[in-house]
Amino acid sequence: MLFLWGLILTVSLGAQCEDETASSVGSRESIKFLSDDLSHFSHKFYVEVAMKEAGNFAFSPLSLHSALSLLLFATSPDSQTQAELLKLLGRFTFEKQKDDLVSAYRDVLDSYKRNSTLTVGNRIWVNSQFNILDKYKSRVLKMGTEVSNLDFGEEDVKEEINSWVANLTSNRIMQLVKEFDPNTQVLIANAMSMEEKWKTPFTKFTSEFVLADGSIVDIDALEREDAGFEYGRFRFGSSQDMYEVLTIPYKSPGLEMSIILPSQKHGGQGLQRLEEQLGLELERKVYSSTRQQDNGGEPYLNLFNTAKAAAEPLTELIDVRIPSFKFETTVDVRDILKELGVKTVFSDQSELGRLSDQKNIKVGKVVHKAKVAVDEEGTEAAAATLINIVTYSARFTQLEFLADRPFLFSINDKVNDIPIMMGRVLNPSVSSV
Numbered sequence: 001m002l003f004l005w006g007l008i009l010t011v012s013l014g015a016q017c018e019d020e021t022a023s024s025v026g027s028r029e030s031i032k033f034l035s036d037d038l039s040h041f042s043h044k045f046y047v048e049v050a051m052k053e054a055g056n057f058a059f060s061p062l063s064l065h066s067a068l069s070l071l072l073f074a075t076s077p078d079s080q081t082q083a084e085l086l087k088l089l090g091r092f093t094f095e096k097q098k099d100d101l102v103s104a105y106r107d108v109l110d111s112y113k114r115n116s117t118l119t120v121g122n123r124i125w126v127n128s129q130f131n132i133l134d135k136y137k138s139r140v141l142k143m144g145t146e147v148s149n150l151d152f153g154e155e156d157v158k159e160e161i162n163s164w165v166a167n168l169t170s171n172r173i174m175q176l177v178k179e180f181d182p183n184t185q186v187l188i189a190n191a192m193s194m195e196e197k198w199k200t201p202f203t204k205f206t207s208e209f210v211l212a213d214g215s216i217v218d219i220d221a222l223e224r225e226d227a228g229f230e231y232g233r234f235r236f237g238s239s240q241d242m243y244e245v246l247t248i249p250y251k252s253p254g255l256e257m258s259i260i261l262p263s264q265k266h267g268g269q270g271l272q273r274l275e276e277q278l279g280l281e282l283e284r285k286v287y288s289s290t291r292q293q294d295n296g297g298e299p300y301l302n303l304f305n306t307a308k309a310a311a312e313p314l315t316e317l318i319d320v321r322i323p324s325f326k327f328e329t330t331v332d333v334r335d336i337l338k339e340l341g342v343k344t345v346f347s348d349q350s351e352l353g354r355l356s357d358q359k360n361i362k363v364g365k366v367v368h369k370a371k372v373a374v375d376e377e378g379t380e381a382a383a384a385t386l387i388n389i390v391t392y393s394a395r396f397t398q399l400e401f402l403a404d405r406p407f408l409f410s411i412n413d414k415v416n417d418i419p420i421m422m423g424r425v426l427n428p429s430v431s432s433v
Contacts, residue, residue: 030104033097035417037090041065042410042419043278043302044088048336050275055430057329058370058423060192064333065089066109066122067190069101071345071363073139076353081344088340102143108416109144117252118420119193121168125150125161130185136354152184161189169193173369181364186355194411194420199249200228202322202376209323209428210405212268217429220324222376227317231401232310236303239277241266245307246320246401254415257374259322260307260408261401271406271424278303304410304419318399323428326373333366370421 042061049057068089075082112120122145126132137147150157158177165176168191176191202222209219230247244261262270281303334346344350350362410422 027103027107030097030100031108031416033100034104034108038062038065038419039302039305039417040090041088042304042422043281044340045336046408046422047275047278048339049331050424051279052336053329053331055426056325056327056424056428057331058327058372058421059329059331059368060370060421061419062120062421063190063192064368066105066120067188067366069105070122070124070140070143070145070188073098074136074352074355075345076351079344079351079353080349081351084342084344088337088342098139102139105143108413108418111416117194117196117250118255119168121164121191122146123148123164123189125152125187125189127152127185130356130358132186132356133354150187152180152182152187161187165189165191170195172371176367176369184364185361192420194255196250196252196255197377199251200224200226202320204324204376207321207323208404210268211427212272212406214268217427219428221321222324222374223319223321225317225319227314229318229320229401230311230313231318231399232307232312234306234310236274236306237277237281239273241270241273241277243274243307244401245311246318246403247311248320254413255420256412256414258304258307258311258410258412259401259403260303260410261403262405262407264402264405268405271408271426274303274408303408304422314399316399318401320401322374322401322403323425324375325425325428326431328369328371329423331368331370333368334363337366370423372421372423 038061041064045059045061045064049059068085072082072085072089075085109120109122112118122140122143124140124145124147126147126149128149128151132147141147150160158180161177162175166172166174170193172193173191176189202224205221205223207219207221208216209221210216228249230245232245234243234245235241236243241263243263246259246261248257248259250256260274262274264270266273337343338346345352345363347362348360352361355361406424406426408422408424411420412418413420
């Protein structure tokens with residue numbers, strides 16, 4: 001099973017263009033804040049991508065949030081640029097907590113270095129003719145980010161950047177940068193790769209899958225019957241629809257995949273109904289978290305936290321059947337960020353005063369690419385007041401989880417409660433890799 005993802009963020013000059021250990025109490029509290037922020041960010045970003053993408057898609061909340069946090073460190077204090085990013089990324093008291101954010105990311109990313117199946121890297125390239133402030137460089141270095149100079153006027157600049165991404169993703173993402181704006185002064189990149197086996201392999205077989213339009217396609221599917229899962233049923237928000245959640249463990253402790261399956265009564269349209277409900281919850285500005293909004297408003301309500309709370313370890317057998325799937329997604333993150341309220345950083349009013357003393361700096365392009373492949377062996381990859389949790393009845397002699405219709409999935413770091421990747425499967429028979 002393979003998941004791969006990479007992100008490139010360019011900062012342009014002038015031209016118009018689109019110290020604590022992980023075991024310490026303070027660090028654990030910081031990681032909890034980071035987990036809440038990522039959960040909130042994931043919910044919002046998923047809804048926007050779902051509205052723009054017509055088919056299957058995947059993205060990495062961790063990759064996106066990590067790179068955008070490096071940009072957040074560059075924003076001028078109390079500026080509109082900073083305020084917009086804070087609202088999206090969740091650091092509502094950033095001036096007091098920026099060191100905590102650095103500490104949390106450093107500890108989380110350091111923990112992944114000890115996992116041979118999961119590789120994560122941040123890197124910043126700075127134009128040789130452009131100077132960044134020492135304080136900014138010091139902060140991002142503490143977060144484990146590599147910083148190096150590069151002559152952006154050279155013809156082979158794309159090759160050097162793509163080579164770094166390719167090396168980190170074991171050549172699974174080869175051409176993240178296809179064109180290069182000559183006005184680029186700073187380039188922020190994040191790349192991640194995961195190749196993980198299921199704790200217990202599945203058996204491969206042929207099955208059918210119901211698409212959103214009601215048509216049926218033949219697919220390669222995976223089956224396993226045992227009690228080594230977490231499972232639950234729940235309702236979300238104001239909807240009376242029932243959803244199922246199944247968590248599948250990988251061999252590496254703490255890594256797992258969760259699948260959220262809409263009600264069978266709506267057939268292939270169940271996921272569309274769920275995504276509409278997600279959008280409604282965003283409009284109401286209610287997201288799930290232990291924290292409150294910065295304006296003291298309603299508590300957060302979040303699908304992923306709701307599903308997680310519903311899933312419990314099984315004490316009986318369950319027959320699990322899920323599709324095998326493989327696809328890649330390239331997302332123009334700039335357009336999505338604008339929809340989510342991050343606009344100033346792309347304009348001539350951008351204020352990145354902690355990055356450089358130069359004034360005419362703004363973000364040009366933000367590109368995110370993700371690949372996913374799921375088979376019987378595992379995964380390869382280069383995401384409250386209205387909660388009603390319904391438990392399953394122990395009277396069932398045989399539970400069944402049949403993912404034969406569109407569903408939502410996420411890959412999670414259970415130890416730190418971090419969403420590594422998420423996406424949806426509308427048609428597993430379509431492969432874009």
